[in-house]
Amino acid sequence: MTVKYLDPYKDDPYGKLRGDKAEAYFKISFDEAKVYSTDDAYIVAAFITNYSGVVRSFKASDALLPGLCAIPIYGREYEIRGKDANGNWQGVKHQPSVFEKALYDHIKVHEAFFIPPSGGIKGELTFVPNGICASMDEAALNALVATNVSTQVIDLSGKLPEYSVPFSGGFKKGGSDSKVISIEDKLAFLKKQMAVDINDTSFTEESSLFSLTRQIHCKDEEGDGFAEIYFEMLMAIIR
Known part of the structure; x- marks a missing residue:
């Protein structure tokens, strides 16, 4: 062959x-x-x-x-x-x-x-x-x-x-026609999911990654490690 x-x-x-x-x-x-x-x-x-x-x-x-x-x-x-x-x-x-x-x-x-x-x-x-x-x-x-x-x-x-x-x-x-995930696609997914989880219409997937991340941390009001667990799970999905 x-x-x-x-x-x-x-x-x-x-x-x-x-x-x-x-x-x-x-x-x-x-x-x-x-x-x-x-x-x-x-x-x-x-x-x-x-x-x-x-x-x-x-x-x-x-x-x-x-x-x-x-x-x-x-x-x-x-x-x-x-x-x-x-x-x-x-x-x-x-x-x-x-x-x-x-x-x-x-x-x-x-x-x-x-x-x-x-x-x-x-x-x-x-x-x-x-x-x-x-x-x-x-x-x-x-x-x-x-x-x-x-x-x-x-x-x-x-x-x-x-x-x-x-x-x-x-x-x-x-x-041929191999489906791939680019860095841009991963970033878009990450921001979209964060915007959904924030549940605040003032934040969308068009918001900066910095502002979305800061808002997620602001939600960790009880200091129980919520933000760290959240990001570990999210990053595990897109790796």
Whole structure:
């Protein structure tokens, strides 16, 4: 099976790699990337300079040019949606390939390197199919990962767009139409809920976060920690 590249969709500047990596042997080289952590995956959002073993999902005969692409590295079962023979959307569950899971674990152990406080990474990632590594023990598999991962920490140029991480970490509908929560959306929800809870028509979701927060604290008349509990619950919802 060949891993396929999907062109950027709507206002997302990043292309996507789609496909089960269990049977794929492919390599990507990138000169700038940021790694994002999600519930079930790490996503490498990068400017790719070269693809090997990857074809276009549409117009496969066209060459893949350097550009922005997001590469998921799954650590557990995930779902890719696609159309069946009748044209209906359905979800197909996949397990990460053996190498992919080992790479996920490698990144998790060395997360401080792959996700530096400032800056990003550059280098190459080569994905190896199950046929080569499925029978390896842990030590051999770790050595294989180390051999096929070549990265270094760099300063970011500022040209790499921020990547919007999907809700569940993976890519819905094969990487297209992924619903995300932006910082602006979270702030809007927070202010709207606070305005409702204040129950005072002089305060609305258009009020400043400062004034809404001060009013919530003013309601804590009994000093029983109401405000602290309130904000802990509210922040737990939007994280």
